[in-house]
Amino acid sequence: MEAIKETNFSFAGQTGFYRGKVRDVYYFEDKIAVVATDRISAFDVVLPRAIPYKGQVLNQIASLNLKATSDVVPNWVLSTPDPNVTIGHRCEPFKVEMVIRGYLAGHAWREYKAGRRVVCGVQLPEGLRENDKLPEPIITPTTKADEGHDEDISREEILAKGIVSEQDYLTLERYTRTLFARGTELAREHGLILVDTKYEFGKYDGQVYLIDEIHTPDSSRYFYSEGYTERQQKGEPQRQLSKEFVRQWLIENGFQGKEGQRVPEMTDEVVTNISERYIELYEVFTGGKFLKEDDHSVLDRIEKHINDNIFTTKN
CATH class of the missing domain: 3.30.200.20 (Phosphorylase Kinase; domain 1)
Structure with missing residues (x-):
């Protein structure tokens, strides 16, 4: 087709x-x-x-x-x-994306590996390795850019800048954790681990709604649960189903979306x-x-x- x-x-x-x-x-x-x-x-x-x-x-x-x-x-x-x-x-969409992470992978791992221990205002413990399970899921929001790059932002910055009201933001956090818990259950039923994901929300007739897609390979990262523990113990890469393999292919071919870089031939x-x-x-x-x-x-x-x-x- x-x-x-x-x-x-x-x-x-x-x-x-x-x-x-x-x-x-x-x-x-x-x-x-x-x-x-x-x-x-x-x-x-x-x-x-x-x-x-x-x-x-x-x-x-x-x-x-x-x-x-x-x-x-x-x-x-x-x-x-x-x-x-x-x-x-x-x-009417909120101008933030609610990213939630249960494991240290992807962007959060790249930040951690670079020596940063605070991601979007959230303190991470020392001694973690790539793909380790976090003590508890953390919310690391990003701005929702109409054009260009989304940027990491903290809860405090969102409220200080008035991007979302405190009342609505508390609803977004509660919904995010509820959805991640349900998504984790659904993934487990199919032998998968929901590693991290993002949710978008908007308002219609005064009510907060979940919008856009959820738990897809574009918005989420999955590991295969079988063999996860053994691979972590041996320091081996995890088997995953997500768009991360596309990012890795781009990185290996010299592209990370930075100015002056060209997308490799597809x-x-x-x-x-x-x-x-x-x-x-x-x-x-x-x-x-x-x-x-x-x-x-x-x-x-x-x-x-x-x-x-x-x-x-x-x-």
Whole structure:
């Protein structure tokens, strides 16, 4: 299937459009239709080639997880009429992403390895190794940048700058910990460890809602639980399912999103490998077979499903 790099629809009743790093968002009066494209980003940079089936994987994993957490935290979803589309409430997003970490990995490990023991205002103990379980999950928020890089920020800075009110921020923290606990349970059922993840929230009609995707390979990092302890004891790398392998490939090829750096060539082999890894995570996480939507008129299919559902989906 040809990867979906972008969409450019025009719907009756549409009031706006936003193209994010990965999603194309169509705004209506009180709803949005979000198309999960096959674009891929790393280090806050959209890479030059799209990855076949990536959008379908993300949208379907997110849909499963949003349903599986809706009893503990309200979310924005009204319907999922297409493998690449979600329709939901038009929420006003908070300008922070709530990152929560149960293990020392990825960005937090890179900070720790560089000698920093305070991440986003959170003190970390001495003597930790890469991928060690933390004494308890920590919340390390980032700013939500419309363009460019998201930046680490502390709880104190968020409140001091008035980015989020104290009352709302306490709700965001409570929801974040509740979702991480549920996500950890869901991962365990499939032989996985939820290492770290991020959540985004917004307000609709005065209520805080979970928005965007959750517990996908773009927003989360997973380890295989089998053999985790033995690998840690031996100082071996953990087997993981996440987008970290894309970041590592970029780092090994001299790219970390810094000024003057060029994205390495993404060959057909690299693109196929990334696509297969996304499908692997879907099948491990869901325990089911990934069904490829091999529709040659995929854009027509997506447009039709939005048209057919945007006004019939009830709030």
